[in-house]
Amino acid sequence: MDMKNAFLNGDLKKKVYMKPPPGYPCPSSKVCLLRKTLYGLKPAPREWFDKFSTTICNLGFTYSPHENALFIRKSECGVVLLLLYIDDMIITGDDVDGISDLKASLHCTFEMKYLGSLSYFLGLEVISTDDGIYLSQAKYALDLLGCAGITDSRTKSTLFEPNVRFTPMDGTVLDNPTLYRQLVGGLVYLTITRPDIAYPVHVLSQFLSPPRTTHYAIVLRILRYIKGTLFHGLYFSTHSSLSIQAYSDADWADDPSYRRSTTGFYLFLGDALISWRAKKQTFTARSSTETVYRDFVDTTTEVVSICSRLKYLGAPQSSSTKVFCDNRSCNTLPHRALRLSHKT
Known part of the structure; x- marks a missing residue:
């Protein structure tokens, strides 16, 4: 669904005055007192979100503790989820009547436009089938x-x-680094559905100032790889289980400039890939074992976060989570550390 003129719905809590717009009949010595927010005002986004969150909470929804823009309502009939991004929103759940009532209630308060079933959202193309x-x-x-x-x-x-x-x-240093930075920024956003390019994009992001011809050549190479794999993406099957498995790896001191290690992990929910990361570690590890421990901590943190979100959405983990480490130094880790329990 799309909200029309979202920022105009916000209620100003402080007095804000403005000069009359051209053509408005008003004495030159007078100013206008705003009652609603306008586009361009600094408090406009905050006041709009306050207005929307108050409205949606009055309908029985609550904030997600993991994402402020995600609202959820649980009832005997099922669950309704609403995800808001500025003036666009996704509504989903297994309570069909609850979704219909929510749409009607929002139409009574705001000027809304129903865009149909989800097919395109913030650059993401969505294809829904009976299988996933x-x-x-x-x-x-x-x-x-x-x-x-x-x-x-x-x-x-x-x-x-x-x-x-x-x-x-x-x-050599690029004469105009703007294009390089734009392309790398676009590739970063493309990693939302392309985990295969996460590591090279992570590497190229370290050379935004100042980028050089060698780095730009790799950007073009990645784009040509994407051109040949244009329709690669993520698939979430309806028949997949809800058990989490994590795969973790670390490359010790692979950064030739600062000798820092790189952390990498993939998290699967059944057969579906739901989270991944390729990131340079903050500190310089003195041994490969220390590198793996730091990598394991990052992976564990992500696993605990995902499990907490699943529990909140009504899909708690019934068994411990396995973390597979593809590194020789993992042999030095205690065996019990490779199985994360979420029963407590």
Whole structure:
């Protein structure tokens, strides 16, 4: 659903005055006292969210403790979820009558537009079938290719050359780094449905100031790889189980500039990939064992967070979560540390 002129619905809690707009009949010595927020006012987003959250909470919804923009209502008939992003929202759940009542109640308070079943949201393309949901960003990827000026048919089958390492001194400084930064920013958003490019994008994000010709060449290589795998995305099957499994790995001192290690993990909910990360560790580890411990802590933190969210949504984990570490140093970890219990 789409909210029309969302910021105009906010109620100002403080007095704000403005000069009369051109053409408005008003003495030159007078000013206007605003009763509602306007686009461009600093408090407009906050007042709009306060107005919407108050309205939705009066309908029996509560905030999610994990995401302020996610509202949930549980009843004997089922669950209704509402996710808000500025003036766009997704409404879902298993309470069909509750969803209909929510739409009617929102229409009574705000000017709304029903856009039908979810098919496109914030650059994400959604295809729903009886067997599951498929997410991709093919259109967004095409826009990135157009921004980079890639119009030929050449593609790449790999993201990097084997054993390649990058430093801030590779190549020569780009004369205009703006395009590089725009493309890397677009690739960061593309990782929402493309976990296969998460690590190279993480590496290139470290060279935003100042980017060099070598780094820009890798950006173009990644884009050509995306061109050849344009419709890759995420699939969530309706037949998948709700048990979590995590796969974790760490590369000790792989950063040639600062000798910091890289943490990487993937979390699966049944057969569906739901969370992943490739990130340079904050501190320099003195041994590979320390690197793995830090990696395991990051993975455990994410597992606990996901399990907490699932419990809140009504799908608690009934058994401990297995974490698989693909690293020789994992042999030094206590065996009990590789099974995370969420029964308590």
